[in-house]
Amino acid sequence: MSPSEPSTPGRPGRRRKNSEPAEPTAQEDQNRSENREGGRRKGGGRRKKEPRRLRGMLTLLVGALVVALIALGTVLFFQFSGDDGGEQVAQETRPALYKVQDSQDSNMNSVLASREQDTRPLNEGELFERHNSEISGQSLGFTLRDSDLTEDCSAAVWGEQVERALADADCTQAGRATYLSEDDVFGVVAVFNLADIEGSRAVAEAMELPETEEGEEPADPGFVLSPSGEDPLNRLGTGYSAADAIITGHYLVVVWVQPTDSESVDERVSLVTPLVTLANFRNPFFRRIGELGGDAPAGAEEGTGTEEVPGAGDGTGEGVGQETVEDPPPADGTVEAPGVPGE
Structure with missing residues (x-):
């Protein structure tokens, strides 16, 4: 080493090799110490943020749980209360009394015997408009309030036996309507579009209560459901009511009436007049007879056709080829004259 070269820093008496790293100076040691402390501070900063993030996630989870519980409570409330948010x-x-009306040799049952002959589906205008918006006869008038036409026939009835009978009869349409009268009586009319007249008879039979031994409660096969549960329809069947199932070719028409003020099934009254009047709901089918080349009864187009309507004309419940629709006489043997309930 030349005398003019500065000596290499280091320990006295030891020459540093070129491959050895230079020992850090005091300034470098201080910088490294600050860097380590800064790194620890940054790490500490991240640890301080983690609790905040955890609290945020917990808040979201609690909020989601509260919303789910509210939704579940709402569903359970409507399910068990039977309320769908307004409509009952x-x-x-x-009904307390149920009869099947079947005229074996009628012109209607012949012309409308099957859906193969009568292929046109029912429509709302045909069933619920024109003359069926208001039905009158027998000095009694009804006004249409609710109506429904669906391809889901099971939605128009209750009871497994009746639902099964409709399926077996290949039911494709079910129409229902509610009617109110100023004469203190209300009713429901239902019509089922079935494959043939045999299916119509089978469904009518399926709605009958089976015969049982005295004191034995019969298993209810089911019946028609009203399209509305609003007052007074929410009382249908809780008071004394009567229904006729009228075989109308491959259609089954069910007419069901009840006095507005009846509160018990034991309050027996004659319901012949309202049953006969609401049976005029079948007038659209008389028009179909004419469309298919049959002989529609006079006045059918004007809504006054009366062929096959049980008891039409005199209010006695007797019609050509029909069973009577009068109620059975009371236990004391007295028979009430047919009249409008509530009079």
Whole structure:
């Protein structure tokens, strides 16, 4: 080493090799110490932020849980209260008196015997408009309030036996309507579009209560559901009511009436007049007879056709080829004259 070269820093008496790293100076040691402390501070900063993030996630989870519980409570409330947010559900009831009306040799049953002959589907205008918006006869008038036409026939009835009978009869349409009268009586009319007249008879039979031994409660096969549960329809079947199932070719028409002020099934009254009047709901089918080349009864187009309507004309419940629709006489043997309930 030349005397003019500065000596290499380091320990006295030891020459540093070129491959050895230079020992850090005091300034470098201080910088490294600050860097380590700064790194620890940054790490500490991240640890301080983690609790905040955890609290945010917990808040979101609690909020989601509260919303889910509210939704579940709402669903359970409507499910168990039978309330769908405004519209009341119809009650599963049946009439105190039920009869099947079947005229074996009628012109209607011949012309409308099957859906193969009568292929045109029912429509709302045909069933619920024109003359069926208001139905009158027998000195009694009804006004249409609710109506429904659906391809889901099971939605128009309750009871497994009746639902099964509709499926077996290949039901493709079910129409229902509610009617109110100023003469203190209300009713429901239902029509089912079935494959043939045999299916119509089978469904009518399926709605009958089975015969049982005295004191034995029969298993209810089911019946028609009202399209509305609003007052007074929410009381249908809880008071004394009567229904006729009228075989109308491959259609089954069910007419069900009840006095507005009836509160017990034991309050027996004659319901012949309202049953006969609401049976005029079948007038659209008389028009179909004419469309298919049959002989429609006079006045059918004007809504006054009366062929096959049970008891039409005299209010006695007797019609050509029909069973009577009068109620059975009371236990004391007295028979009330047919009249409008509530008079």
